[in-house]
Amino acid sequence: MSYNSEEIDALLKIAPLLNEFMLEDIGILITDTEKVLAYYPGERLDFGIKVGEAIDKNWVVDEALKQRRRVVNEVDESVCGVPYIGVGNPIFNENGTLVGGITISQPTEKKERLLAMSKDLLSTTEEVNNQVEEIAIEAEDMVEMGEKLEEISDETEARVRNTDNIVEIIKDIADKIKILGINASIEAARVGEEGQGFAVVAKEVQNLAEKSVESTTNIEETLEKVNEISSELNNVSEKLAEASDLQASVVNKIHAEMQSLNVLGNKILEMAESLSDDG
Known part of the structure; x- marks a missing residue:
């Protein structure tokens, strides 16, 4: 479905700037309810996700969309070489309709240490x-x-x-x-x-x-x-x-x-x- 959402539009505008304001290296994924709308990998976290790609059922954002709530997934270094934490959040419009999701991934090496x-x-x-x-x-x-x-x-x-x-x-x-x-x-x-x-x-x-x-x-x-x-x-x-x-x-x-x-x-x-x- 088309996202056609002011909430997602706002996220798409601010997403490229988020890494500059964060103390830690992060990756940002924005989707509607079916596909990827934007992906900004971190310096050390790059999953090779492409815009337009369908949402994978193993992604944390998929779980957040299904459960319609915030989901946290902690992953060890076997997946992409560094341990990281993925936080998926569903996005609702002003009418309470689910219009998409956002995932922020952050390395947890310091936490592991x-x-x-x-x-x-x-x-x-x-x-x-x-x-x-x-x-x-x-x-x-x-x-x-x-x-x-x-x-x-x-x-x-x-x-x-x-x-x-x-x-x-x-x-x-x-x-x-x-x-x-x-x-x-x-x-x-x-x-x-x-x-x-x-x-x-x-x-x-x-x-x-x-x-x-x-x-x-x-x-x-x-x-x-x-x-x-x-x-x-x-x-x-x-x-x-x-x-x-x-x-x-x-x-x-x-x-x-x-x-x-x-x-x-x-x-x-x-x-x-x-x-x-x-x-």
Whole structure:
């Protein structure tokens, strides 16, 4: 049918100028209800459509004419080398009669890049969040390990203190044995030959006392080393606790920042997807 429409006439006059006013490269197709009236390809979008060509049933304008409403069709790069979005609108005259349609096609490379970037951002934040959670678990394990080390150190110190008391008792007994040996030697010397056997026993008692003193000295040295190790354990557990607290603080800050990035990534994704929403 002949378009004979002021609305279409107006579009035909302004269509050649639209690309100059648009920030993005666009293609414009104007039809009546049966055929192409005008086609202005974009720099990167050229479907090779000819004036007078019948409307193809696969075109978005055909769907818009059939449904008598705005139709949006998003197409990937397999069709013409670049992804694009086609928006078809029916044209009605002042009496409400359908007289034609118009389609504006626009590349969506930027939108696709934005989508890819937002998805990469979300993927990265998710991966980092997983790593942060693992670090948090390790930090908790470190705290638990530090607490166990502190318990072991405290128990060791308590046992060493208890052993110190035993050593003091042994030293006291050794001193008394030594005095007993000396007294026995004096008594054996006083009685002369009759006390020779007693003198031998006294000598052995003195030797036993000296060995006891020597043993307690060795025990004291060993306990002193154990005390030093215990103190080092305490220092290590304290430093471990400090490091764990610092790590936990850093992990919490990173987690909060990653949560913010995740929210931002979702907003970017929504914005990118909304670029092609129909409505």
